[in-house]
Amino acid sequence: MAEWRDRTVPAEPGAPAQDGYETRYRALFEAIDDGFCIIEFVEGPEGPLSDYIHIEANSGYARHTGISDIVGKSVYDIAPTEAPAWVRLYRQILDSGQPLRFEREFVDAGRFIEVSAARVEPASLNQVSVLFRDITARKTAEIALRASEAKARDNNLRVSLALAAGAIIGTWFWNIPEDDITIDEAFAKAFGMDAAAVHERISFEKALETVHPEDRPKLRAAVGKVLVEGGDYVNQYRTLRADGAYHWLEANGRVDLDATGAPFLFSGVLVDISQKRALEEERDRANEELRRLNETLEERVSEQTAALLDREDALRQAQKMEAVGQLTGGLAHDFNNLLAAISGSLELLQTRIDEGRHDRLDHYVEVARGATQRAAALTHRLLAFARRQTLEPKVTDPLALVRDLEDLLCRTVGPHIDITVQGGAQAASILIDQNQLESAVLNLCVNARDAMPGGGRLAIRVTDCTVAPPEAEELGVAPGDFVEIAVEDTGSGIAPDLLERVLEPFFTTKPMGQGTGLGLSMVYGFVQQSGGHLVIRSEPGRGTTVALRFPRSGAALPVAEPRRVEAGPVSVAGRTVLVVDDEVLVRMLLVEVVQDLGLTVLEAGNGPDALRILQTTPAVDLLLTDVGLPRGMNGHQLVDAARTLRPDLPVIFVTGYDETAVSGNRSATERTEILTKPVDLAELTRKVRDFLS
Template sequence: MAEPAGCAVADGDMAVAARAHDWSRTPLGPREHWPPELHLAANLVLACRFPQCLVWGPALTAIPNAGYLPVIGFDATAMGRSFRTLWEPHWDVVGPYVARAFDGESAFHEDFPLDVCRQGVTERRYYTFSCSPVRDAGDRVVGLLATVVETTAKVRAEQHMREVMASLEEEVAARAADRNRLWQLCTDLIVVMRKDAGIMAANPAWAVHLGWQESELVGRSFTELLHPNDRSMTVDACRVLERGATVRDLEARFRHRDGGYRWLAWTAVPADGLISAFGRDITVEKEQAEALRQAEERLRQSQKMEAVGQLTGGLAHDFNNLLTSILGSLELLAARVREGQLEHGQRHIQAAQGAARRAAALTHRLLAFSRRQTLDPRPTDLNRLVEDMIELIGRSMGPAIALHVQTASGLWPAMVDANQLENSLLNLCINASDAMPDGGRLTIETANIRLDAQAAKARELAPGPYVSLAVIDTGVGMSDDVIEHAFDPFFTTKPTGQGTGLGLSMVYGFARQSGGQVRAYSEAGRGTTMCLYLPRYEGAAHASERVPPAALPAMGSAGTGRVLVIDDEPSVRSLVAELLREQGHVVRECGNGAAGLALLQSGEPVDLLVTDVGLPGGMNGRQVADAARVLRPGLRVLFITGYAANAVVGDGQLEPGMQVLTKPFEVDALLARVDNMLGED
């Protein structure tokens, strides 16, 4: 039987197979006997590329297209077979949908699981299928159209997504639980606040450390709990947070609920418009650090008192010896005067004078050690200073010691008191000689040195340029313990009576007061290097010339100056005045600065002011001199002092026409200085 007119004729393998199929052996019978509706429906299914199967008649005869078979895992033998037979393993699910379609109702099932065998391998796959009724011209249901789409990929993707979302939900829940445990159990204080420092949340550690419950904190300002002295730096830290930066180790005191304060170290992080801060209670650490500081202070004080005890003990010993010599000599001199035996008095006078000079030298060394001597730092050429002292040093060494000098070329001038440096160099050379009792080699070296930050810190100096003066011997050396105490006052390794123990302490004090340092480098049995580091003078090179002291005139030379002497010690004042009057000077005396200034303001002629620095009544000698120079510009001033901080006399930088003479002084030295100053143009 030919195809009905107007029906589409399907092409393709399945259409060919359908036409070639022996339908007479099926409930549908030969194709030529098919009704037009069947021909039309079959051709539409076979021509369609969407997976479809036409199911016809009560026998449910199947006419599948090419797309339907591979989806389900069928082959061409499914053509003409019963739809129920094809789906027998799953008919309990498929059957009701088929029945509903024959009842005239469309049916739909999504993501139906099937175990499909493909190429010998059975696997679980998923399909979405539908069953729609097919009607004849009389609107009777004569078949159904079954469509199927494999959704395995979609189902597996959804399954994977669901698995990931359990997993994610579990992870989120776990993390939330961890955060909650951290929030609850963390011993550090945690706070979340707005940028305006308003507290939004606080963990239970606040109650443990500061006594505040979260309900008492929320809504309050973070800064409200700060110690008043710590608020400004915390406000500065908030500005840093506003710029998006993290603040670390901000130490501040927070008020406890009982009114006291605890130290907390905070780390704060800005994020998402909020600030999260973590605070660690460091109160115990602070208390321990303070206790340690106090213990160290007590130790320093104890060591200081021990050093003072050692200093006063040694000082008392030496001064008592000197005073015994002075007093004994004077008593013997007085006895000889009473007895009229003046021919023996000169010896006692010389003994008293010698003891007094040694006492003066002792106080000078003590002032040098304590960095309180009056220095006169000037640009100094160390190479020339060393060369000028070679002969003196050589005579002090003796023939068994070979003396070598290595001076650096292009040596910078040093800013130092040349006279005190000569004393220090001679002291170091004598110590080196004592360390070589069997002879040896002594080397004096000069050098330019630039100290970087690390090297300067090791020497307790500021980084920068220095001039070094080193004294190197090949003697017995020093142990670490001896080096540690080498610069202590009255510390000596020499036998009793052979050293005061003030030599190196004087060098140390002089170096430190000069803005430099002295270091000892030694090893027992391998010699010692003593190195002085002195500040470089940055001015013109010609300023390094040192003017030699003028020759002292003999006593009794005539003078014509008008001199004002100010000193609060009557014996010193009368002594100076008497000496000057004997030289022909006109002398006026005052016991304090105010009286001296009043005399200067009176208009009485004065050519030279001789004044002590330390004066009673609130006006020291420097203040008197400065005030006098306002009235009398260019007035010559000679400061005489037994102890004067450098700041009082201008830190060694005296104005022109001003000089310093240190007590105790020789009579000849005083008279020579006065005559020199009065003779200046």
């Protein structure tokens, strides 16, 4: 090492003794917080000056690269895979004499570094000085930021597509203080406006010009009322559309107030109800005609009744579209809030990075992640309502599950309600999706809380019961042995005429804006999907009992196993995973997660391409595929074709909807797992390890 120092720091005439100079030089050298080294080019594998040796380095070198004892080592010693690239980079500085500043990933060190390098004069020394620092944290934050921005753009697109679906013809936002209305492209198209109108300022009076003159006074009065009171807004009126005719619309929206109580934003959606009104008029005419029919004309009555039923079905569909429109107005408001949280966090994250303030970056990442999880929970709730949620039934002790929920339920309903959990010591087990059962019990307890605003008692009872044939026939279920989970409250109860409707989708007894009517219908759908049935008993003023009954399971409860500690990548010898997803960003994410496990990854964007890879690459050990794929072959069909080649091929489905399209009639022995989007990366890693380890 002394040999290198003598060549790098020559003694000047009249300088102090070498030992004193060396001491001060070394102190200054080590005082540099950044990493610093001097490299000297020597003969290498490709001839003269094709390798370099580190002849000087401070302690910062080890801090910023994680590589110690660097002096005297060649770049091929510390970075064999990247050595040629580093040699070419620094040789450029040596040959040109021009300093260079750049950022680069130091793959062999597992870090990103920011480098400033310059030639040491005279050029005949063949030396370059390098000053650098570790910027891995900043680069990681930038990568996360870009990924979050891409996800935010994707969420914006999905919300726009959702609003454009079905009977919803457009969205609009009114900046009330500035009297500035903005519309989307669907709105402009529906009203025959030029596409440029999306970017123009439109006043409320200007917008009224498209409304039928007879409906304008009523519309002004309704808007004036909601501007004073705030809250939700629903109104029906006729507007002049692009075809030159007036059509009935329903406007669903909401007025938000600022901190002073003044209205500042009116946001909403427009729903086409022309078909609904026409069907209602046709139904009334059909009813009148039916009443005039002679009772002896049985054949004519039958024909007219069948036609009426068809019209009734069409009317119910139109009414459902109207309800979906009302629900979507609320969803648009919720999604806008979530997107605002994500977008704001990303902007603050970028601002802090630009300012060089890195102390709270993780906070903004967590805020964005939390908003994303809430958005995912919202979509999962809608999928559950449609009875398309992916269930993972497990043998479960229902009493233990409810007892584990007791603390959460107490905090949810509040201290003014007394909760008790009761159950027999020998309660039978059931085969159930535990997460969905927890959600169902929580939903019922929230309903019970709302029925007892002044306080009361809430009892949850878990008991065994047998449904005898007479009761089973009355309920329309199969007789047998069940486990009943009953939620009983002392609240206001439900009137008999409403009790018949409480399981209908979108029906709610709560005021506008305080309930969607999805909760109880979701619970009902889950219970039926799990092979059980639901019973409601209620009396006004005496309370309500909702009982969930599930078939008893003859299987023994699983014995808890010690939690495994995931350590290091799985064995990579001959292990290959094929990732199939038509969404490029999702596929890129899945590929990166699998590669981080040390596995070889092949990828495809559709079923036919994936099948060709399987036919030409027999060494594929695991298939990770989306369900909804383009090019005429979905994920289910791809797996069927793949297992004609490899009957034992493990498969992990990644899906955002409809578990029946994934599981079908497949048995658990077929080595198939299911993950729902957005993907939990930790769960994905665990399932891949389980299949390949």
